[in-house]
Amino acid sequence: MNALLIYPKSPETFWSLTHALRLINRKAASPPLGLLTVAAMLPSDWDLRLVDLNVRDMTDEDLAWADYALLSGMIVQRDSALDVAARCKSAGLTVVAGGPLFASEDERARFGDVDHFVLNEAELTLPPFLEDLERGVSHRTYRTDQFADLTTSPAPRWDLVDPHEYASRGVQFSRGCPNNCEFCEVTQLLGHRWRRKAVSQVIAELDTLYDLGWRGVVPFVDDNFNARGEYLRRELLPALIEWREGKRGMGFSAQVTMELADDTELIELMVRAGFGTVFIGIETMDEVNLAECHKRQNRHRDLLSDIKRIQRAGLQVQAGFIVGFDNDTPSVFQRMTEFIQKSGIATAMVGLLQAPVGTALYKRLNREGRIRVDLSGDNSDGSTNIVPRMGLESLQAGYGNLLRDLYAPKNYYRRVRTFLREYRPRRANTRITPSQILAVIRSFYHLSVVGRERWEYPGLLFWTLFRRPRALPVAVVLAIYGYHYRMCFEPLFSARVSGPGRA
Ligand code: SF4
Incomplete structure (x- = not known):
């Protein structure tokens, strides 16, 4: 067959x-x-x-x-x-x-x-x-309403992949999340019960990737990597630390909750194991919104201090934000811009509140007659399938302005420097490869010669070289990412968005 x-x-x-x-x-x-x-x-x-x-x-x-x-x-x-x-x-x-x-x-x-x-x-x-x-x-x-035992899940067939086409390779350690965020479809698809593979399965998958010649970041694709911090501290992270010894060029990233900020030992172990970046669902800085969407793990916190603590320990923080909660007023856009600028979160994925089918949010808004159209499935394209309290037109106009402010080269590069001032990276276990040198040359041409970051990019490189030399590779990557984010968001900067699921 x-x-x-x-x-x-x-x-x-x-x-x-x-x-x-x-x-x-x-x-x-x-x-x-x-x-x-x-x-x-x-x-x-x-x-x-x-x-x-x-x-x-x-x-x-x-x-x-x-x-x-x-x-x-x-x-x-x-x-x-x-x-x-x-x-x-x-x-x-x-x-x-x-x-x-x-x-x-x-x-x-x-x-x-x-x-x-x-x-x-x-x-x-x-x-x-x-x-x-x-x-x-x-x-x-x-179909089934049961959830699989991951210790029986086979390793992915990496041999089917063309090794030259992709920027990263992923590993899945666990599925399921014990939290209950109202808009989230993860728990509906994968359940609340946290399930995991055996550490030996993860190590075998990493061995395969390494033996196939992969050198670079391996994202843990788990939706809530630190759902069981104790298990990570005791089992997985010590195994990763041991595995990575002598293996140059390998690193990890993960999606975590803000509870990571409370656990300095866990952060330290993650950094020692080679984690360089974490993505956190911050969503909103507003306590009323956090209560509305049941994001209990982010409530009653000093979110800015938490972010800085994680950055200082050696992890770059990326984050997701949402505008369009019932309690949001037009002042949210300016407040969110200021928060993100102060946080030094360069990769800030801001989207409009959307209600995936089957989520608690979908059920609530459906009862209230506030589901309008199909979901586009892209949570940062300026579309939403709900009727927002603020009014769709105001929401989309404010959203466009927020993106324009966040991703204007001046503000973006300022944010990167804010991050690099806090960031204390470990010595990298990597060596510079010819393709990385080529990427720097290409990025310099696209961003500084023909692009709009003519002054900002060289300025960042010189600043980092003298003030934070160990963070130079991260600065280059963030500049390249920033270029993508700006190109991706540019159509949304000033206009109401039209098309399926849009106004
Ligand atoms: S913590 Fe993340 S994965 Fe878990 S319910 Fe909330 S948004 Fe979903």
């Missing part, structure tokens, strides 16, 4: 890093980890090809070769997934779909070209589908 594992095209988003990837000569940020894990669960006598439309086209030869098309995706990939399903179906392939895009009935109804939906966690729903397929009695939909 021949099967295509197809990952649909993603539009340009904050996280696609499209503009930054061009400067480092890569086509996509990271390979589709879910599909690679599914690949490891398929019968060993199946021949597989990965077709990630973000790095290559699907050819007629692919379609002629294959019997099955296994399609995964997120909501933001909906349009491309519809095209893929139609093309595979008309080529005579059996189309099988799974992943977050297909989680809701409304979405499934759009996909008439899909023969089988294999939903929820594939460790539980793929085996019965394959058994039924073997017996010739397969159903249209396979």
Whole structure:
């Protein structure tokens, strides 16, 4: 049996890093980890090809070769997934779909070209589908309300990935989150019970990546990496520290909650293990909003001090913010700009409040008659599927101004320096590679010769060289990221946004 594992095209988003990837000569940020894990669960006598439309086209030869098309995706990939399903179906392939895009009935109804939906966690729903397929009695939909034991989850099939196309490789250690943020779909998809792989599984996955020649950042894609700090301190981080010894060029990043700021021992261990960046859902600085969205872990805190503490310990903080809560008034935009500038958070992903189907927020706003349209799936494209209390027009106008202020070169570079003043990086265990030197030359040309950061970028490089030489690689990366963020947000700077899910 021949099967295509197809990952649909993603539009340009904050996280696609499209503009930054061009400067480092890569086509996509990271390979589709879910599909690679599914690949490891398929019968060993199946021949597989990965077709990630973000790095290559699907050819007629692919379609002629294959019997099955296994399609995964997120909501933001909906349009491309519809095209893929139609093309595979008309080529005579059996189309099988799974992943977050297909989680809701409304979405499934759009996909008439899909023969089988294999939903929820594939460790539980793929085996019965394959058994039924073997017996010739397969159903249209396979789903479960149970959650998988990750100690039985196989390692992703990294051998299917073209090693030159991606900027990073991901690892998943745990799934599930005990928290209850009202807008979050993670708990709806993966549950509240925190489940994890064995440390030996994670180390084996890292060994595979290292043996395949990967050198660079490995993001832990877990939605709440520090949900069980005790386990990290006792088991995972000591193992990572030991594994990384003598392995130059390897580092990690993770998504954590603000509770990390309370645990200096955990931060210290993460830094020793090679973590350089953490992403935190800050969402809002307003206590009433935090109560409204049940973000209990961020309440009654001095958020700025917490961020600085983490930065000083040697971790760069990236963060997500939301505007459009019921309590927000037009003053929120200025207050949020000031907060982010003071925080030194260069990578600040600000989006409008959105309500993914199935979340507690969706249910509440649906009861109130405040769900307007479909979700675009891009949480920072200026769209929302809800009726905001502030009024959509005011919200979008204020949002555009906020983005313009945050990502104007002058403010962005000022923020990077604010961060670098706090940041105390450990000595890097990396060596400079020819491709990194090339990236610096390319970025210098694009940002300082033809771009708008003519003075800011060289100024940052000189300032960092003399004041924070150890942070120079981070300064270069942040300048390149800043270029992408500005290019990505520029269409939203001044106009009301139009299109699906938009005003
Ligand atoms: S902490 Fe993060 S993953 Fe957990 S419920 Fe809140 S937003 Fe979702």
